[in-house]
Amino acid sequence: xxxxxxxxxxxxxxxxxxxxxxxxxxxxxVPLVVHAARALLAARTADGASVTQLVVTAPAAHLDTxxxxxxxxxxEAAADVRLDVVGxxxxxxxxxxxxxxxxxxxxxVVLVHDAARPFAPPALVxxxxxxxxxxHAAVVPGLPVVDTIKRVGAGDGTxxxxxETVPRGDLVAVQTPQGFARDVLERAHAxxxxxxxxxxxxxxxxxxxxxxxGVRVWVVPGDERAAKVTTARDLMVAQALTTGAPA
Ligand code: CTP
Ligand code: MG
Numbered sequence: 001x002x003x004x005x006x007x008x009x010x011x012x013x014x015x016x017x018x019x020x021x022x023x024x025x026x027x028x029x030v031p032l033v034v035h036a037a038r039a040l041l042a043a044r045t046a047d048g049a050s051v052t053q054l055v056v057t058a059p060a061a062h063l064d065t066x067x068x069x070x071x072x073x074x075x076e077a078a079a080d081v082r083l084d085v086v087g088x089x090x091x092x093x094x095x096x097x098x099x100x101x102x103x104x105x106x107x108x109v110v111l112v113h114d115a116a117r118p119f120a121p122p123a124l125v126x127x128x129x130x131x132x133x134x135x136h137a138a139v140v141p142g143l144p145v146v147d148t149i150k151r152v153g154a155g156d157g158t159x160x161x162x163x164e165t166v167p168r169g170d171l172v173a174v175q176t177p178q179g180f181a182r183d184v185l186e187r188a189h190a191x192x193x194x195x196x197x198x199x200x201x202x203x204x205x206x207x208x209x210x211x212x213x214g215v216r217v218w219v220v221p222g223d224e225r226a227a228k229v230t231t232a233r234d235l236m237v238a239q240a241l242t243t244g245a246p247a
Contacts, residue, residue, distance in 0.1 A: 010088020
């Protein structure tokens, strides 16, 4: 088994509203992309397998910065890791596709992870890899949904009508890293590439593309620490949890 990870870090972070692209915004003085890369490279399966190729998607204007930052993480890692840094696409889906194009021939398991989930613990990364290795071609971490979820219809200017309450016991909120047999993920991206150019049609995760090809996706237990940093509030929470101090 040869494991690669595509680390998506090419987004602008518009909802975060920071002057810097989200992936290079620091928490505890360390950029999000560095936290995420460290977790990916620290993960070990029960038999000692680890990520040996790391492909990072970066904003075009920040390729050198991201390459230098993640290069230090790779240098710190005990294992021999190949690093590639590529410019991102217009959407996350296109960025992942650009990352997949860099995989070396020997890779057979691919993780896709968001720099926006900087504190996904190495044990979660390993759990996903183990599930792929056990025979599931597509694996996502998921947590139970805590809110009551309602489907709504078109609004009338004051609000939107509830159409139904979706039974919550059947729902999970999905995280990254997501893990795949390489051939399954590459095929899903090839089949779904037409959706990728536009945020309104692009897949928001890779498992969604795999589902669309008819391959079964499996959920393993997620981890609260893999929460996504989307808003300024999320960044403050991450900072407080990491340092005990407000951002
Ligand atoms: N991403 C990417 N390429 C894009 C868009 C997003 O690599 N064209 C990455 C982001 O860097 C992030 C992950 O995909 O790590 C999840 O995306 P999201 O949380 O939406 O980040 P942004 O797109 O940067 O944020 P926003 O949507 O608020 O602009
Ligand atoms: Mg986005």
